[in-house]
Amino acid sequence: MSRPRVVIVGAGIVGCALADELTERGWTDVTVVDQGPLFAAGGSSSHAPGLVFQTNPSKTMTAFAAYTVAKYAALGPSCFRQVGGLEVATTPERWADLHRKLGWAESWGVEARLLDAGECARLWPLLDQGKVLGGFHVPSDGLAAAVACGEAQAARATERGARFLAGHMVVGVEQRGGRVIGVSVVTPAGHRTIPADVVVCAAGFWGPSIGRMAGLTVPLQPLAHQYARSGPLPPRPQGPILRHQDRDLYFRQHGDRIGIGSYAHRPMPVAQDEIGPKGTTMPSVQAFTEEDFEPSWRDAVELLPALAETKYADGINGVFSFTPDGFPLIGEAPHLDGFWLAEAVWVTHSAGVARALAEVLVDGRSGFDLHECELGRFEQAQLSPAFVEERGRQNFVEVYDVIHPLQPMESPRPLRTSPFHVRQRELGAYFLEAAGWERPHWFESNVPLLEDLVRRRRDEYADVPEEARGAAAEPFLGVMQRDAWASRHWSPIAAAESWATRERVALYDMTPLKRIEVGGPGAAAFLQRMTTNNVDKKPGSVTYTLMLDAAGGIRSDLTVARLDEETFQVGANGNLDLEWLTRHAPGGVRVRDLTPGTCCVGVWGPWARGLVEDLTDMDMSHEGFPYFTCKSGYVGHVPVLAMRVSYVGELGWELYTTADMGLKLWDTLWSPGLAVAGGRAAFNSLRLEKGYRLWGVDMTTEHNPYEAGLAFAVRQDKDFLGRDALSADVTRKLVPLVATEVVMGKEPVRHQGRTVGHVTSAAYGHTIHRPVAYAWLPIELAEPGTHVDISYFGRRVPAEVAAEPLYDPGMEKIRR
Numbered sequence: 001m002s003r004p005r006v007v008i009v010g011a012g013i014v015g016c017a018l019a020d021e022l023t024e025r026g027w028t029d030v031t032v033v034d035q036g037p038l039f040a041a042g043g044s045s046s047h048a049p050g051l052v053f054q055t056n057p058s059k060t061m062t063a064f065a066a067y068t069v070a071k072y073a074a075l076g077p078s079c080f081r082q083v084g085g086l087e088v089a090t091t092p093e094r095w096a097d098l099h100r101k102l103g104w105a106e107s108w109g110v111e112a113r114l115l116d117a118g119e120c121a122r123l124w125p126l127l128d129q130g131k132v133l134g135g136f137h138v139p140s141d142g143l144a145a146a147v148a149c150g151e152a153q154a155a156r157a158t159e160r161g162a163r164f165l166a167g168h169m170v171v172g173v174e175q176r177g178g179r180v181i182g183v184s185v186v187t188p189a190g191h192r193t194i195p196a197d198v199v200v201c202a203a204g205f206w207g208p209s210i211g212r213m214a215g216l217t218v219p220l221q222p223l224a225h226q227y228a229r230s231g232p233l234p235p236r237p238q239g240p241i242l243r244h245q246d247r248d249l250y251f252r253q254h255g256d257r258i259g260i261g262s263y264a265h266r267p268m269p270v271a272q273d274e275i276g277p278k279g280t281t282m283p284s285v286q287a288f289t290e291e292d293f294e295p296s297w298r299d300a301v302e303l304l305p306a307l308a309e310t311k312y313a314d315g316i317n318g319v320f321s322f323t324p325d326g327f328p329l330i331g332e333a334p335h336l337d338g339f340w341l342a343e344a345v346w347v348t349h350s351a352g353v354a355r356a357l358a359e360v361l362v363d364g365r366s367g368f369d370l371h372e373c374e375l376g377r378f379e380q381a382q383l384s385p386a387f388v389e390e391r392g393r394q395n396f397v398e399v400y401d402v403i404h405p406l407q408p409m410e411s412p413r414p415l416r417t418s419p420f421h422v423r424q425r426e427l428g429a430y431f432l433e434a435a436g437w438e439r440p441h442w443f444e445s446n447v448p449l450l451e452d453l454v455r456r457r458r459d460e461y462a463d464v465p466e467e468a469r470g471a472a473a474e475p476f477l478g479v480m481q482r483d484a485w486a487s488r489h490w491s492p493i494a495a496a497e498s499w500a501t502r503e504r505v506a507l508y509d510m511t512p513l514k515r516i517e518v519g520g521p522g523a524a525a526f527l528q529r530m531t532t533n534n535v536d537k538k539p540g541s542v543t544y545t546l547m548l549d550a551a552g553g554i555r556s557d558l559t560v561a562r563l564d565e566e567t568f569q570v571g572a573n574g575n576l577d578l579e580w581l582t583r584h585a586p587g588g589v590r591v592r593d594l595t596p597g598t599c600c601v602g603v604w605g606p607w608a609r610g611l612v613e614d615l616t617d618m619d620m621s622h623e624g625f626p627y628f629t630c631k632s633g634y635v636g637h638v639p640v641l642a643m644r645v646s647y648v649g650e651l652g653w654e655l656y657t658t659a660d661m662g663l664k665l666w667d668t669l670w671s672p673g674l675a676v677a678g679g680r681a682a683f684n685s686l687r688l689e690k691g692y693r694l695w696g697v698d699m700t701t702e703h704n705p706y707e708a709g710l711a712f713a714v715r716q717d718k719d720f721l722g723r724d725a726l727s728a729d730v731t732r733k734l735v736p737l738v739a740t741e742v743v744m745g746k747e748p749v750r751h752q753g754r755t756v757g758h759v760t761s762a763a764y765g766h767t768i769h770r771p772v773a774y775a776w777l778p779i780e781l782a783e784p785g786t787h788v789d790i791s792y793f794g795r796r797v798p799a800e801v802a803a804e805p806l807y808d809p810g811m812e813k814i815r816r
Contacts, residue, residue: 004197006361007183008032009170009210012045014345015202016150017071017354019157019164025362028161031194032154033185035169039151042283043204044320045347049227049252049259050144051241052348053085055105055112055136057405057746060369061327062108064352071351072144079149084240085141088120089133090303094246096485097402098136099794105138106748106791107758112138114794124239126258126304143241143252146347173199173214173339180214180338198361200340205284205321207329207343209272216333217383219324220344221392222275224268224286224317226293230258231310245400247299258304260312262296263400265289267393270319288315320346324382324391326399328353330360331375334579341375365549369700376579381416381436405744406441406489408433418511419599419662423670427677432489435574437512442493442679449676450496482742482764485793494681498766501648501686505605506678507669510654511662514572515594516581523566526589530581530721532705532714535560535568542628542643546705546713547580548722553701554708555580557693561630561643569594569641569656573695584721599662603669604652604678606813611675612653615668618642620653627815636668646814648683649690649807685763688772691736691805697745698734698760698774707776708734709804733782734760736806739771739799743792749775749799750789756781759790768806773799 006027008015011034019030036042052072054065072080089095098114105112113136120135121127154164165187172184174193182195201210201218211218233256242251248264268286275283293315301307321344323329329343330353340361345353352368359366371377381387390412408431414421416436424431428444482490500506518527524536533545539562547555559571572578582591603612613620618633625631630643641656657665669675691709693699699708706714707730716723737749742764749757762773773790781788782801790797808814 003027003029005195006030006198006200007194007196008200008202009183010034010043010202010204010206011036011038011041011150011154011164011166012043012202012204013146013150013347013350014045014204014342014354015200016154016157017351018200018202018342018357019162020153021354021358022361023157023160023162025358027362030157030162031196032162032164033168033170033183033194034164034166036166036283038164038166039154040147041166043206044284044318045146045150045204046282047227047285047316047318048146048320048347049261050146050347051085051250051252052080052144053087053141053241053243054110054138054348055101055108057104058327058372059108060372061349062104062110063368064349064356066110066352067355068144068347068349068351069140069142072149073142075149075152078145079152080142080144081238082140082142083238084123085138085243086115086120086123086240087136087243087245088127088303089135090131090244090246092133093402095133096793098134101136102794103747103791106755107746110138111140112136124242125236126233126306128303128305131303137240141241144347149350170210170213173210175214175336175339178335178337180336196338198338198340200342200357202342202345204343205270205275205319206272207321207341211341214333214336214339216336216339218329218341218343219378219383219388220329221322221389222270222272222319223322223392223396224270224319225396226262226265226288226296226315226317228260228288228293228312228315229254230260230307230312232256233258233306233310243400244299244303247296247303248400249296249300249303251300251304258307260296260300262293263396264296264299265292267396268317269389269393275319284319286317286319288317290315322392322395324378324388324395326395328373329375330357330370330373334376334582365551365553365701369702371576371696371700374576376576377574379435379575387412387415404485404488406432414438416512418509419659420509420511420601420666422663423666424509424677429677429679430491432680435512439512440509440677440679441489441681442491442497443677444493446493446496446500446676449500450493453496453499486742486744490681494679494685495764495766497676497678497682498685500676501605501650501678501682502767503606504676505603505607505611505652505674506676506682507666508602508604508648508678508683510600510602511598513600514574514577515598515600515656516570516572516578517567517592517594518570518581518585518589519567519592520589521566522586522589523568524562526585527560527568527570528718528720530584531558531560532720532723534715534718535562537562539564540629540631542630542645544628544713546710547577548705548720548726549701550722550725551701552704552722552725552727554695554699554703554705554710555701557695557710557713559643559645561641563630563641597659598656599659599665600654600656601665601669602647602652602654604646604648604650606651606816607674608650608652611669611671622816635665638665638668640665647692648686649692649805650686650813651816682766684761685766685772688736688761688763688774689765689767689805689807693734694761703734704730706730707732731779732757732776733779734774734776735782736802736804737773737775737788737790737799738768738802738806739773739790739797741792741797742771743773743790743797748791749777750791751781751786756788765806772806777801
């Protein structure tokens, strides 16, 4: 069997790790080129301090790091020293966050524990114990010697047939007919072309320059980061790597000196043309700016008083890579087959990323869930140089901050707004941001509605003794179920909006939902092949379906509406779906993003029919407009595509129109005293009560439809991508839990003291008056009535597996 010719651009730790992973899988025709010397080639790997901390809020990033630890530890002590990792808290906020981090470690299978101040000081005797509240310790963390790790992996790859070429500067990416065919390089011997079937850019902060040669925007911003070493100190035992995140500092030992890294200084973005010129010994290192480091030195001395007897030296401003969302860039260029990226990868995740990309190249998919890292995740609006730099700056500033799960980026905002935005602002919308979109989470205009609901509820319980009232007495406030952390970026107004949706009618802005048109003579056959359910129905039908990868993992869930014989509108989850469909579309099938030029409002609630039918020429009766169908017509003066679907479990429609008519649509529907505006906080509560999954949170490529409770969306009597890999035999299941307290997601779930799963989504269920959390559990614990505990900031939150859906199991509300 022939193997493709692979050229990897960059002989840093990522390029070397990828060559090792590929050759181990039988792809031995691998050439790694670098403009610098081998293996301290002058990129970030050449100066990286090599700290490998595994625990991360992302399950995938933690898995990358865990694989990196396992692989580099096996290379020997010259490559990796498993000294452990210690993070200390000097503030109550950080100490609470370390409890949250311990939860992540439990959820993702990393052995860790919390230490008191005395235990921290025993591990790091130089600590001022009086400054420390406690610490988070991971014994398996450690120090990677990046250059040595790269060289060791390169040696293994070379034994299998790979070549490593120094002094080869890439000056062009050769292509023909939409495929890569090689790279042009300049060497001391002159110019030549290295033929290739696959080219992987692992050039680190030079990635944007290489990407431009391929016509690809690489959303990566190099920034300089300060690192210095103390003067000599008395001998002491090797301690763990240390992070003092309250002051944006980290520490590691270098013999009798201590290395100090700082993120506390101003962001220092570096343009491509400002990176050290060709021929410099260390292009990744810029001149040290002492004035930026002085405050960090004082903070370091405060934590480690012995440093006061020395002075820092050997300082550098080392350049490394940031992306707009802090995740790596992994994937194939959408317009150029065979050109791949493995970019913005730190030493911590290097071996894991290399393995993931090798699996994708050789096997067609990775065992890691890559949706957070895939190149195609960014929208066009997120690729401007100004956006990439601004978000890169903020990610640098926040790298050690305590980040709330809902905390939005600060700028540039607003970037993308729906046509309803002006009205939402008038209604006092509280906006958060996702994929560049401003999304209202609740509306201050609904405060009177909340106050009225609370009065009603209190009146209902006026004659009930206080000890008998229970949580239902205050269901709209949720005071007893929501702590200060869970109350951030949340308001009890969400309860009023939930109630209005269940009892009246609410308008939800669904414009950020990705809309894709698939059309042409082969569109039906194409979508049949790409999705699990039968979408080849008569025009006017709507189908909920899934897209799988080759191993049967869930790549996305979709709503597919057939508009006519050759045209479908697909409601998708994001840009990855657009790229996936575009990449697989055969000739004659067009795939087009409709989102920027259209908008959508969800009209949901028992009064939805009464609201819309007086404004439209369409028959809105249940008989004339059944559930999961669509039709075109007018709402007032506005042409709409009306789709009878519901993500909140109530009667209603999604109404689509062009962006220029969006404001008119909102104004036509708006009826004070009848309709209210609903935000994402209410939406999330409602959809969890109904058991509707959120792709990327509740399910990913790591899960199949049977585990995720979506067997109803799979038609085994037709051929589709991933069908042959599916098995109905499952060992785990996604289930709802009803709990005694609101949690936020990613917390470990325990049974009889043993960690057995983790939470995905969570919210307060304002209809059922109980906190709700979905979680992955072993099949033997997935039966309703099973009692478990959720570990929330170290607290035990009792919970019980419930039967789903929690609300309207007979679907009577939707189908009336």
